[in-house]
Amino acid sequence: MEPKQIIKEIKGKQEEIKSVIFVGCGASKADLYPAKYFLDKNAKKLRISHYTANEFNHAIPASLDETAIVISASLGGNTPETVEANAKAKAAGAHLISLTHTHNSPLTKDADYIIYHRFGENYAAKLEKMGYALTLAVEILDQYEGYDQYGDMQIGFSKIYDLAQSAAESAIVDAKKFAEAYKNDPVVYVMSSGATTEVAYSTSICLMMEMQWINSGIFHSGEFFHGPFEIVDKDVPFILLMNCGSTRPIDARALTFLKRFEAKTTVVDALDYGLSSSVPKTVIDYFNPMLITAVFRVYAEQLSYARQHPLTKRRYMWKLAY
Amino acid sequence: MEPKQIIKEIKGKQEEIKSVIFVGCGASKADLYPAKYFLDKNAKKLRISHYTANEFNHAIPASLDETAIVISASLGGNTPETVEANAKAKAAGAHLISLTHTHNSPLTKDADYIIYHRFGENYAAKLEKMGYALTLAVEILDQYEGYDQYGDMQIGFSKIYDLAQSAAESAIVDAKKFAEAYKNDPVVYVMSSGATTEVAYSTSICLMMEMQWINSGIFHSGEFFHGPFEIVDKDVPFILLMNCGSTRPIDARALTFLKRFEAKTTVVDALDYGLSSSVPKTVIDYFNPMLITAVFRVYAEQLSYARQHPLTKRRYMWKLAY
Numbered sequence: 001m002e003p004k005q006i007i008k009e010i011k012g013k014q015e016e017i018k019s020v021i022f023v024g025c026g027a028s029k030a031d032l033y034p035a036k037y038f039l040d041k042n043a044k045k046l047r048i049s050h051y052t053a054n055e056f057n058h059a060i061p062a063s064l065d066e067t068a069i070v071i072s073a074s075l076g077g078n079t080p081e082t083v084e085a086n087a088k089a090k091a092a093g094a095h096l097i098s099l100t101h102t103h104n105s106p107l108t109k110d111a112d113y114i115i116y117h118r119f120g121e122n123y124a125a126k127l128e129k130m131g132y133a134l135t136l137a138v139e140i141l142d143q144y145e146g147y148d149q150y151g152d153m154q155i156g157f158s159k160i161y162d163l164a165q166s167a168a169e170s171a172i173v174d175a176k177k178f179a180e181a182y183k184n185d186p187v188v189y190v191m192s193s194g195a196t197t198e199v200a201y202s203t204s205i206c207l208m209m210e211m212q213w214i215n216s217g218i219f220h221s222g223e224f225f226h227g228p229f230e231i232v233d234k235d236v237p238f239i240l241l242m243n244c245g246s247t248r249p250i251d252a253r254a255l256t257f258l259k260r261f262e263a264k265t266t267v268v269d270a271l272d273y274g275l276s277s278s279v280p281k282t283v284i285d286y287f288n289p290m291l292i293t294a295v296f297r298v299y300a301e302q303l304s305y306a307r308q309h310p311l312t313k314r315r316y317m318w319k320l321a322y
Numbered sequence: 323m324e325p326k327q328i329i330k331e332i333k334g335k336q337e338e339i340k341s342v343i344f345v346g347c348g349a350s351k352a353d354l355y356p357a358k359y360f361l362d363k364n365a366k367k368l369r370i371s372h373y374t375a376n377e378f379n380h381a382i383p384a385s386l387d388e389t390a391i392v393i394s395a396s397l398g399g400n401t402p403e404t405v406e407a408n409a410k411a412k413a414a415g416a417h418l419i420s421l422t423h424t425h426n427s428p429l430t431k432d433a434d435y436i437i438y439h440r441f442g443e444n445y446a447a448k449l450e451k452m453g454y455a456l457t458l459a460v461e462i463l464d465q466y467e468g469y470d471q472y473g474d475m476q477i478g479f480s481k482i483y484d485l486a487q488s489a490a491e492s493a494i495v496d497a498k499k500f501a502e503a504y505k506n507d508p509v510v511y512v513m514s515s516g517a518t519t520e521v522a523y524s525t526s527i528c529l530m531m532e533m534q535w536i537n538s539g540i541f542h543s544g545e546f547f548h549g550p551f552e553i554v555d556k557d558v559p560f561i562l563l564m565n566c567g568s569t570r571p572i573d574a575r576a577l578t579f580l581k582r583f584e585a586k587t588t589v590v591d592a593l594d595y596g597l598s599s600s601v602p603k604t605v606i607d608y609f610n611p612m613l614i615t616a617v618f619r620v621y622a623e624q625l626s627y628a629r630q631h632p633l634t635k636r637r638y639m640w641k642l643a644y
Contacts, residue, residue, distance in 0.1 A: 026548025
């Protein structure tokens with residue numbers, strides 16, 4: 001069922017929705033963030049929260065009842081904590097929508113609505129989880145509170161997948177330069193702001209730590225000046241995921257500082273890939289994470305080649321019980 | 323004015339409050355987190371959000387109006403981004419409460435209500451910013467929605483400052499051991515869960531990166547298994563801030579993994595310092611961050627002595643315009 005229809009059906013059953021709760025783990029948690037950010041920014045009545053699944057499971061929010069919509073995500077559909085979260089959401093009578101790549105996976109068992117997304121086909125396909133979550137958020141806001149930029153968001157959705165795919169394909173030369181420059185670094189910091197904040201997060205904890213075993217830290221570009229910037233010195237490695245939209249001045253201020261003190265800086269900038277000429281300015285903030293995710297995937301791939309460390313290599317995950 | 327009276331007065335002016343918005347930077351942002359967490363967990367109607375000040379300033383939430391209470395914090399009261407956030411909150415007609423140590427500081431200019439907290443006197447005084455924010459959160463919930471455990475929270479508040487002070491004073495031997503063991507490490511990870519999640523955050527970005535120039539990363543203990551744990555190897559340094567309460571099983575699972583693979587692990591455990599015998603079980607979750615903050619301050623002090631790097635030493639902060 002399409003997101004619009006799902007929310008329409010929920011509204012038919014439950015006229016008053018008070019809370020929208022996003023639940024996932026790791027990259028799937030991060031992929032829900034742009035949707036959470038969109039609602040946090042634009043909703044006036046709906047309560048919005050976002051949990052790693054085991055936090056949700058151990059400290060269930062008082063708002064979890066039939067007035068809540070829960071949106072959960074798991075690529076393989078078998079993340080145990082997220083499957084458990086689904087069971088808890090269902091038991092509480094919440095309206096449960098799950099996003100997964102994997103048909104008939106455990107995540108689908110308790111879900112009222114399932115959206116299957118693509119993943120491996122190309123760079124654009126990897127964005128569908130994030131994109132469907134954002135689409136659901138837009139539908140929830142529009143149908144429950146009304147949303148003036150609904151049409152502009154639809155224009156954005158109609159453009160972003162092709163734009164992100166072509167941006168990723170055009171990034172290979174810069175990505176190879178990045179890979180050669182960073183392949184021997186013992187630690188790398190990642191930062192961003194706005195809707196892209198958790199793309200920086202998943203870049204740090206998944207692409208760097210999990211998939212490359214490189215030490216990494218992450219913070220909001222606005223927080224950089226309230227602690228982390230004291231680590232800056234000549235050649236300390238940073239990746240700045242730069243937004244085109246409301247929070248660009250925050251990212252730009254961090255970039256100025258990094259350049260001033262000659263930190264080793266790689267910038268992936270949505271402006272360079274034409275986001276501002278494809279997506280309406282009124283809603284551009286929310287499409288940065290999709291574009292930047294696609295481009296940085298190429299950077300991560302090139303880094304894995306330069307380091308001869310496949311992105312699929314693990315010490316523990318998929319190998320041990322823990 | 324006392325928190326109870328402040329919220330009573332706001333309620334006299336504005337019967338319907340829809341949103342509670344927490345705004346700060348760095349350690350002051352983190353100090354607001356237990357209050358945010360408390361409301362996120364327990365409120366059924368109130369919308370809750372939490373921003374680093376410049377994110378708030380550049381992407382003002384649609385909910386910022388006379389139905390919002392904004393709670394901002396800045397130790398010195400002169401953090402430019404937070405002072406600007408106050409101006410924006412006031413211009414939008416929100417009810418604005420500010421926490422600061424510094425009388426007549428710029429932060430007090432636009433605030434409708436100012437709470438001055440102590441700081442330098444002892445370890446307990448350093449907790450007052452966090453404690454007042456939580457007290458305000460409890461009052462907001464109780465007065466606007468009702469809160470069954472209100473009495474238990476008051477017992478908790480009556481105990482936590484003395485408990486935290488004596489816990490900190492008793493931690494010095496363990497803190498010295500930690501300092502000797504970690505003083506030469508090039509990177510250290512910090513994790514926690516529940517209400518203590520952003521104590522781990524401020525420990526990482528402020529105590530380690532800002533005040534010791536040690537590389538550091540941070541994540542929720544529940545997220546550990548969804549990426550970061552692949553960095554674990556023999557002797558990789560971790561600090562685990564362990565909660566006594568709902569999310570303890572999440573922290574304990576991370577500890578089991580760290581021990582199994584012989585990571586270099588320091589645990590600061592609220593259980594060791596008697597939290598469970600001082601604070602009612604119904605509300606214990608919310609007092610972990612105060613106790614652990616006090617104890618870990620001693621660890622940070624000892625680390626600074628062992629490294630001959632004062633906690634007040636800076637490269638950039640207080641020295642340059644940026």
